[in-house]
Structure formats: C-alpha cells, structure tokens
Amino acid sequence: MPFFFIHCVQQIYLTYAILLQHHGFSYEATGWIIGIYSLAAMVSRPLAGWLLENFGIRKMLVWSGMLSFAGCALFFFRESAAMLLIGRAVSGGAFGIYSMGLFSHQALCVSEKRRGAMFSLLVVGSILPMGAVAPFGEYLLLSSRHMLYLAVGPALSLLCCLLGGRVHVAAGQGEVRGGSKKPWGTYGGLFSSRPFLFLALTGTVIALVDALIITLSLLAAEQGLVTSYFFVGAAVTAIVVRLPGAPLLNILPRVPLLAPCGILMACSMLLVSLFPSNNALLAGGIIFGVGLGAGWPMYHALISDFLAPVLRPKGTATALFLYDIGFFVTPLVVGYFLPRFGTTWTFAAIALAAGGSLVLLEALYWLPFYWKKRAGN
Numbered sequence: 001m002p003f004f005f006i007h008c009v010q011q012i013y014l015t016y017a018i019l020l021q022h023h024g025f026s027y028e029a030t031g032w033i034i035g036i037y038s039l040a041a042m043v044s045r046p047l048a049g050w051l052l053e054n055f056g057i058r059k060m061l062v063w064s065g066m067l068s069f070a071g072c073a074l075f076f077f078r079e080s081a082a083m084l085l086i087g088r089a090v091s092g093g094a095f096g097i098y099s100m101g102l103f104s105h106q107a108l109c110v111s112e113k114r115r116g117a118m119f120s121l122l123v124v125g126s127i128l129p130m131g132a133v134a135p136f137g138e139y140l141l142l143s144s145r146h147m148l149y150l151a152v153g154p155a156l157s158l159l160c161c162l163l164g165g166r167v168h169v170a171a172g173q174g175e176v177r178g179g180s181k182k183p184w185g186t187y188g189g190l191f192s193s194r195p196f197l198f199l200a201l202t203g204t205v206i207a208l209v210d211a212l213i214i215t216l217s218l219l220a221a222e223q224g225l226v227t228s229y230f231f232v233g234a235a236v237t238a239i240v241v242r243l244p245g246a247p248l249l250n251i252l253p254r255v256p257l258l259a260p261c262g263i264l265m266a267c268s269m270l271l272v273s274l275f276p277s278n279n280a281l282l283a284g285g286i287i288f289g290v291g292l293g294a295g296w297p298m299y300h301a302l303i304s305d306f307l308a309p310v311l312r313p314k315g316t317a318t319a320l321f322l323y324d325i326g327f328f329v330t331p332l333v334v335g336y337f338l339p340r341f342g343t344t345w346t347f348a349a350i351a352l353a354a355g356g357s358l359v360l361l362e363a364l365y366w367l368p369f370y371w372k373k374r375a376g377n
Helices: 002-022 027-055 057-076 081-109 112-122 124-142 146-164 187-191 194-214 216-223 228-242 258-274 278-306 309-376
Strands: none
Touching: 002 027, 002 057, 002 081, 002 124, 002 146, 002 194, 002 216, 027 057, 027 081, 027 309, 057 081, 057 146, 081 112, 081 146, 081 278, 081 309, 112 124, 124 146, 124 228, 124 278, 187 194, 187 309, 194 216, 194 228, 194 258, 194 278, 194 309, 216 258, 216 309, 228 278, 258 278, 258 309, 278 309
16 A cells, blocks of 8 residues: 555656646756656665665655655645756655665565565556556646646655555564664675676666656647556556466566566557557557566566575665666656657657667576576576
8 A cells, every 4th residue: 555655646747747838848847857756766765775774664654755745745836947846856755765665675575486476466556556646647637727736746645654654564574674683785795796787777778668658748748649548558457467467477487578578668669659649559558568567576576586685675775776767867868859859759769779778688698697597407
C-alpha cells in the first residue's frame, strides 16, 4: 500500500506538462520543471541509503512522506517557475527516499528463490496508478479542474506518511532498522562487482526510454490524441505480467531477459512516434507494459542477486540513482529537440538510440555472462 500511494503521487503528474503548457511555459522550461523531479530523486538515493542504515525504515518513510506533502503544496504557485522548480525538486527527493526505502526492505527480507515473484507483486503498486490515477489527472486537466488536480498530490502524500509508519519489520530483521550493530558494506566493495556495474548501466539506458512516458502527453496533444490510451494499455498489461505471471519470474533466467525487456519498451515508443494514433497508443502501451511489467522487477531482483546483504542498501540506492539519470536527461532532450525537429523524430531518435544500446549490451555482455555462469554451474 505505501508503494502504491507514493507512485500515485508521482503518476498523477504524468500529465503535468499539459498544465505547464496551459500557463504558457516554453518547451525548454517545461523540460526543466518535469526533469528536475527525477534529478532530485536521483540525488536523494545515496542519502536514502544512509538514512535507512542509521534511522530505520519507519522514520525514513514518515519523514519523506511529509517532505512530499510540502513539495506538492508548492505546485499551487502555478505562475512562478521558481516555486514550481523548488516544489518538483522537493517532491522528487521525497519520492526517491520513500521508494528506495521500500525496495531495500524487500531486498533484505525476501529470499533469492522468491525474489522475482515478490518484487513483481510489490511493483504492481507502481503500475496500478498509471491505469487509474494518470487518466484521472488527464481528465481533471482537460475538464479545467486545475485546483482539484493540484490538491491530489498533497492528499496522497499524507496517506504515504500514515502508511509508511505502519510498515512491518519482523523481529530479527535488524538490517532494516536503525542502530543495527552489523557493519554495512562500503562503496568500494559495491563498485568491485562488475555484473552490478553493467546492471546499473543497462538500467540507465532502459530509463531513457521509460522516461518518455512523462513527456508523452506533448506528443499526444500535438496530434490531438488521448494519452490515457497508452497509460491504460501499459498498466493493464504490466499487471497481467506481474500478477498471474509472477511465478515465472522465479523460474525464468533473469540475466539474459532484462535488456530485451528494455528493447520492447523502445519498440513501443517507435510505434507511437512513427504511427501516431489512438490505436497506436493503445498497442504501444500494451507492448510497453510487457517490457516494463517484467523488466522492472527483474532489475531489482538482480540487484539483490549480484550483491551480498550488507551491500544491498547502497546497491539499491546507487542503481536507482543511475536509473533516475534517464528520467532527468530525457525531458531535457525532449524539451530541446522537440521545437526543432518535432515530436515524431525526437521520440523516435531517443527510442532508437536506447534500443540499439541495449542490443549491444545484450550481445556483448549479458549473453556471454549468462552462458559462462551456466557453464560454471
């Protein structure tokens, strides 16, 4: 439930670019206001790891929920770019701390054999809002209920505070409580893991495609389309992959399948950008949902697979830090290139560059690594 509501806070703003355009902000300013959220989430990840190790899960979630409320409240200053930038930065930092705490809790408490399915079940909470809250936000904006739209984020942030303080930590799980005497791993030990470094690189490239969803409303608005077709298609498909398909994530080999999940997401964005229509948005959302539905839990399960428990808080924080780079870079790239080259070529170029990079990573590293590991076993 906490994971669901913090993603509701995040995804109610998937259509935030519509409101910014309504108030006359340029594409470049829109790119910065949208992108600074992910920059703040990215910068907060190392801090989140330190907070988890020193104060424990409950305090970390309650404090970051309060921070999210404060940041979202600043969105009511709709005419001030400075206030919006500050609000987006504060709420992005809060999201980074809150979500990283929940991922670390899973990484420390779930056994390797059950990790794929359990991460899949957890991150259902991150995809449900895309099919429900994001379309609701678009409806509020298109029906000119702007004040109600802006009130949703602060209200949901208060729920995050309440639920975060009730997260269960069983006896004997000192790793997820502040004050544990067990020494934590170092960043030196973390960066000595070559598979983890390539995992973080792969995740960063996937994030470049994943982040296109937060600017997708610009493409849809230019073509007179409804973004919610994509969101609903992606959400429903990802839920099917993550719920009925959750046991498969314990059986299927995670190592060679992560990059192909990102390639599917890139193909989805190519379809949407090159053949813009509501039908293409729905079909693209379904394809995107397959890649995201399987790839996101695989990514987090692999973090735990590659690292010892004492390295997992820092490993989760670092991997999410690098993933957030994509969510910061992509809106800036879109904001810069869209007025110059149009939505079609801007979106297609990002999808092609990321998809091609993932093909190279799969061929040059992940497949050889997987077969070598199998031969060793």
